[in-house]
Amino acid sequence: MSSRPRQAPRELPKIYTPTEAEGHWYSVWEERGYFRGDEDRPGPPFSIVIPPPNVTGSLHIGHALNNTLQDVLVRWKRMQGFNAVWIPGTDHAGIATQNVVERQLLSEGLDRHRLGREKFIERVWAWKEQSGGRIIEQLKRLGASCDWSRERFTMDEGLSRAVREVFVRLHAEGLVYRAANQLVNWCVRCHTALSDIEVEHREVNGHLWHIRYPLEDASGHVTVATTRPETMLGDVAVAVHPEDPRYAGVAGKHVVLPLVGRKIPVIADDYVDIAMGTGALKITPGHDPNDFEVGRRHGLPVISILTVDGRLNDAFLVDDAGSPLPGAPAARLVGRSRQDARSIVVEMLEAEGLLDSTEKHRHAVGHCYRCGTVVEPFLSPQWFVKTKPLAEPAIAAVEDGRTRFRPTQWENTYFEWLRNIRDWCVSRQLWWGHRIPAWYCLRCDRDAITQVEGEELRSDRIALSAQPILSAEPPSACPRCAGTELIQDPDVLDTWFSSALWPFSTLGWPQETKALATWYPTSTLVTSFDIIFFWVARMMMMGLRFTGQVPFRDVYIHALVRTETGEKMSKSKGNVIDPLDIVDKFGADAFRFALMALAAQGRDIRISEKRIEGYRNFVNKLWNAARFVLMNVEDHDPRAAGCPSLTAADRWVIRRLGQALTEVDAALTAYRFNDAALALYQFTWNVYCDWYIELAKPALQDPARRAAAQWTLLRVLRDVAKALHPIVPFVTEEIWSALPRPEGEPAHVMIARYPEPFAEHGEDLEVDRLEQLIDVIGRVRNIRGEMGVAPGQKVDLFLLSDDEAALAPLRAGEEHLLRLGNLARVVFGRTADRPPVSSMAPAGAVEVHVALPDADPAEEVRRLEKEIAKIDGELAAHDRKLGNPSFLERAPAEVVAETRARRDEALASRAKLAASLAKVRGSDG
RNA sequence: GGGCGGGUAGCUCAGCUGGCUAGAGCGUCGGCCUUACAAGCCGAAGGUCACAGGUUCGAGGCCUGUUCCGCCUACCA
Secondary structure (H helix, E strand, C coil): CCCCCCCCHHHCCCCCCHHHHHHHHHHHHHHHCCCCCCCCCCCCEEEEECCCCECCCCCCHHHHHHHHHHHHHHHHHHHCCCEEEEECEEECCHHHHHHHHHHHHHHCCCCHHHHCHHHHHHHHHHHHHHHHHHHHHHHHHHCCCCCHHHCEECCCHHHHHHHHHHHHHHHHCCCEEEEEEEEEEEECCCCEEECHHHEEEEEEEEEEEEEEEEECCCCCEEEEEECCHHHHHHCCEEEECCCCHHHCCCCCCEEECCCCCCEEEEEECCCCCCCCCCCEEEECCCCCHHHHHHHHHCCCCCCCCECCCCEECCCCCECCCCCECCCCHHHHHCCCEHHHHHHHHHHHHHHCCCEEEEEEEEEEEEEECCCCCEEEEEEEEEEEECCHHHHHHHHHHHHCCCCEEECCCHHHHHHHHHHCCCCEECEECCCCCCECCEEEECCCCCCCECCCCCCHHHHHHHCCECCCEECCCCCCCCCCCCCCCEEECCCEECHHHHHCCHHHHCCCCCCCCHHHHHHCCEEEEEEEHHHHHHHHHHHHHHHHHHHCCCCEEEEEEECEEECCCCCECCCCCCCCCCHHHHHHHHCHHHHHHHHHHHCCCCCEEECCHHHHHHHHHHHHHHHHHHHHHHHCCCCCCCCCCCCCCCCHHHHHHHHHHHHHHHHHHHHHHCCCHHHHHHHHHHHHHHHHHHHHHHHHHHHHHCCCCHHHHHHHHHHHHHHHHHHHCCCCHHHHHHHHHHCCCCCCCCCCHHHCCCCCCCCCCCCCHHHHHHHHHHHHHHHHHHHHHHHCCCCCCCEEEEEECCCHHHHHHHHHCHHHHHHHHHHHCEEECCCCCCCCEEECCCCCCCEEEEECCCCCHHHHHHHHHHHHHHHHHHHHHHHHHHCCHHHHHHCCHHHHHHHHHHHHHHHHHHHHHHHHHHHHHHHHC
């Protein structure tokens, strides 16, 4: 235990400095094991798995929001007596991490191919070891109460085992398959396939080129349009609609592919849209998914014109019989990049007079979500997960409410994607990740070789047979021929494959662990909408498939954090706010509070330092309230039995505390984080500090009331510390440590019992009256402020009411008067025959009149007139309502009664104001 | 093209199933160093709730249309 000596109460500094306290308390909590989950602990289970951040990443503000909300939930539930656990961990982040290490290699003049697979992976592990702890340390700075003894990494042995298990089982069930030749999204920079959702569509300015393909019989030409002219090299046909009169005799003929000289057929297919463009469509099965389908229907060949790194190969230089066409003009394009090829093709076509027209064209182009490179449809052998059978139960589980999204609107997004889901390409041509547990036997099936055009960089694949041997563990021999020359599939799995298993793999699955039995399904998933497809939906599919249960009951979707001006934060833009800088500057508590308060907003959260500063001030306010209390309780005995007899003010603040706790409970239960934060903010500042502490000051001077005030100050402060602890754990722990503790309260607020919401039993007229008094004080202050009365100047106060019964105690009650005198700086007038300045009285309240030292009659006239005008407006509105017969008939009785009462009050107030006005005018004239 | 979200005070945003005089923080203005806190205290000003219709006794919340902004999604050459 590194606990340092705590300061004596009187030495608490004026300003709370977070840094020291935060480091101290975090290590105390950790050393005492307060974060640890224990399967055997009593209480209903509550569990959260962290959305694993990239292991080599660093904490950004989105993580800060995400993890703050999780921490608030976990701390709250833990304090409520739940058997709570928050399981942390990190993700290996396949492409992202591999790219980082590749960049490092590049700067050393190396690349991964020269290094070799094994060495490269060692490099990545080394980098992981070096930088992997950083994000965890950052989470700790935020105060995250994760059970670090259960920290997991997606490439841990246990989790890898789960990955292999799932892959092999899915394969056995026919839900994983290998497609020998499939068009996939290919990143020519990362040299890998991507799933559909890893492609970002961006609107770009491009062109639409219209190209003439001369008919073989020289009877004319067919014009096609394309946004990617270089793909024409791989064209195998031109398609027209069978009923298009323009091309009635053309289908069945051949055209000569420009620059290449290949003769390709004109086919008829109703996929072609007659109304679109020229009505003729070039068919490039190797580079367009639709064309791939058309080509398949017509038995056309597939020509892949690109290498894995996006250069032109020579596969397109063949005639329709497959013989080489060495003399073709396009031969000079071999080896050029796709961009170069595009401009050269356009130039050449133009030179040959085959370019009909060029128009500007704005369209969406797919880009790699990791590196931003334009993605190509590319022919290659890949592994897929058949998703339909997995998606159906995932849809059903949300439909029937086993898992609920909050806000529920996100269920639409979830359904929309799952209902239109396409098979998931899970193989990646990377080295960093879970290698696919498929082996190929070199002895048998040697001829069934899967070959990909232009595959120099992936020559290891060429040796593979098309018949993988699947096993969760490495096989020692081929089950067919017993051959031992086995080669593992070189590909790794999509990062999101292992993420999809996270809720159960982290709890020990496939073993039937106690943790799994205790905490699965998990309670709440806290994440943002941008990974509903990537992660949430896939966890649902895999969780249901392999555990038979949903992975989580609630999915809380929070907003995305943006900059003050609404921009997305990104490293390249340099507008990233580093959460750690904020923590350094304002403290983790202020930052957490700000994130909480912002959490319920729509899709975006704009964060600004100003806002955080405001909550820093709140933390300091709380701190100073604690200082005040501590300065005034040195003679208080926390262990004294029973509570002293409380005054109305004491009972009042306790009543308000109960109301605040009720709000907080309702808000947190409904994931309305901002409402919970606001309720506590307002109680602490506007009720406890602004009113109760002020009311307590005179009471502390009064021997008769001192003990009760001390007891109440402490009692409420302790509840405030507990109630706020999930949001601002550090400052509350610091305060708690300085507070005297009665029997039964633990040494640390983190493990204290969360205060139960409560309502008072029965009526308390004295407390009601205090509410009135507070209202009176407000109105006196209002008048004083308006009239510019000097702060020290006492004024005469007159209180009037039709209901003398209500007024009498207020007038006579010594205690109340004292408070009023203190807080409003008034002396009490005996009569009210000419109350000089008045303030409107709301329902049931007394009228407040103040005699100012030298009241200016003209000022008073203006003031009264203004008030009368205001009342007239109100009256008119009431009359309109009450004059409406359907209002009287259909509105709820209480609403009608209330409106009547309100109108009567307004009328009475108006009469009195009018009388005052007449008097002032009279005395004036 | 399809879908979703948003337009409320000068700024950033709350406002849950339609029902008291539409709220908060910041900013602004005026007054206070009142012995917990100037990172504070007291008070004030400021809103035709994007626009136009409609439903309703009653609309910032509901319906229709218009408009502006943002996001997601899509194979339209």
